[in-house]
Amino acid sequence: MTGGAARGLEILDLEAAYGDARALSGVTLSVGPGEIVALLGPNGAGKTTLLKSIAGLLRPRAGTIRWEGEDLSAVGAHLIVERGLAMVPEGRRLFVSMTVEENLELGAFAARARDARRASLERVYALFPALRERRRAIVRALSGGQQQMVAVGRALMTNPRLLMLDEPSLGIAPRLVTSILEALVEINRGGVAVFLVEQNVQAALTLAHRGYVLESGRIVGEGTGAELLHDSHVRRAYLGPLAVRA
Numbered sequence: 001m002t003g004g005a006a007r008g009l010e011i012l013d014l015e016a017a018y019g020d021a022r023a024l025s026g027v028t029l030s031v032g033p034g035e036i037v038a039l040l041g042p043n044g045a046g047k048t049t050l051l052k053s054i055a056g057l058l059r060p061r062a063g064t065i066r067w068e069g070e071d072l073s074a075v076g077a078h079l080i081v082e083r084g085l086a087m088v089p090e091g092r093r094l095f096v097s098m099t100v101e102e103n104l105e106l107g108a109f110a111a112r113a114r115d116a117r118r119a120s121l122e123r124v125y126a127l128f129p130a131l132r133e134r135r136r137a138i139v140r141a142l143s144g145g146q147q148q149m150v151a152v153g154r155a156l157m158t159n160p161r162l163l164m165l166d167e168p169s170l171g172i173a174p175r176l177v178t179s180i181l182e183a184l185v186e187i188n189r190g191g192v193a194v195f196l197v198e199q200n201v202q203a204a205l206t207l208a209h210r211g212y213v214l215e216s217g218r219i220v221g222e223g224t225g226a227e228l229l230h231d232s233h234v235r236r237a238y239l240g241p242l243a244v245r246a
């Protein structure tokens, strides 16, 4: 096999379950190097389950997850980061009684990130100037949006080639949602592939190269961002009644 590094993330026929409850069935998708791919779907569709499976936090029942040609099922969650995959989890999971900079530095624990620590920190502060100003602040004192910036920044500190985000705009003021989504475009321009789970469907499809629609654990639609934005099912189900008439 050749060209592993050119293939990015490839998921084939993935199945996942919690006990007897099936959460993912026959999920096949890919995220190419340098792509921004959006994953849409209603509550309970299996979006978080999919990200957890990729991050090695949940063992799939069947199927394969390949990253740059390597089967990830044999790689433990702690080594996934060393392979260049980073996740911004649902609910952020920060150390809220530590400072912004301490949280960011925790992202650089992986061997692949340690040497680039200072440069990565500079990159995060350039991307989110508000974090530079507040670098000595305790995370708990930050707004939800700024905390999400810390979570994205911590993931970037691992020096990833694929950044996965689980609903980064949830519960955040609209102005900060825009800053975070714009930052993703900037991060992607720097050569990082982005796999984005996002409820803000209009914004996600506008910035994504491609997207998939996940419903009840199955992929029911896929296309370019523009194709999905014009898809009648996507418009009816995710963009509201006004969008159908638009």
Ligand SMILES: Nc1ncnc2c1ncn2[C@@H]1O[C@H](COP(=O)(O)OP(=O)(O)OP(=O)(O)O)[C@@H](O)[C@H]1O
Binding pocket: 018, 021, 023, 041, 042, 043, 044, 045, 046, 047, 048, 049, 050
């Ligand atoms: N730890 C768990 N134990 C049992 N069932 C679970 C667990 N986590 C998720 N599920 C179930 O698996 C299905 C998929 O859940 P998942 O959290 O992946 O969906 P989601 O698309 O991320 O939803 P949301 O938009 O609400 O975040 C749901 O039916 C959910 O109830």
Ligand SMILES: [Mg+2]
Binding pocket: 047, 048, 049, 090, 166
């Ligand atoms: Mg979820």
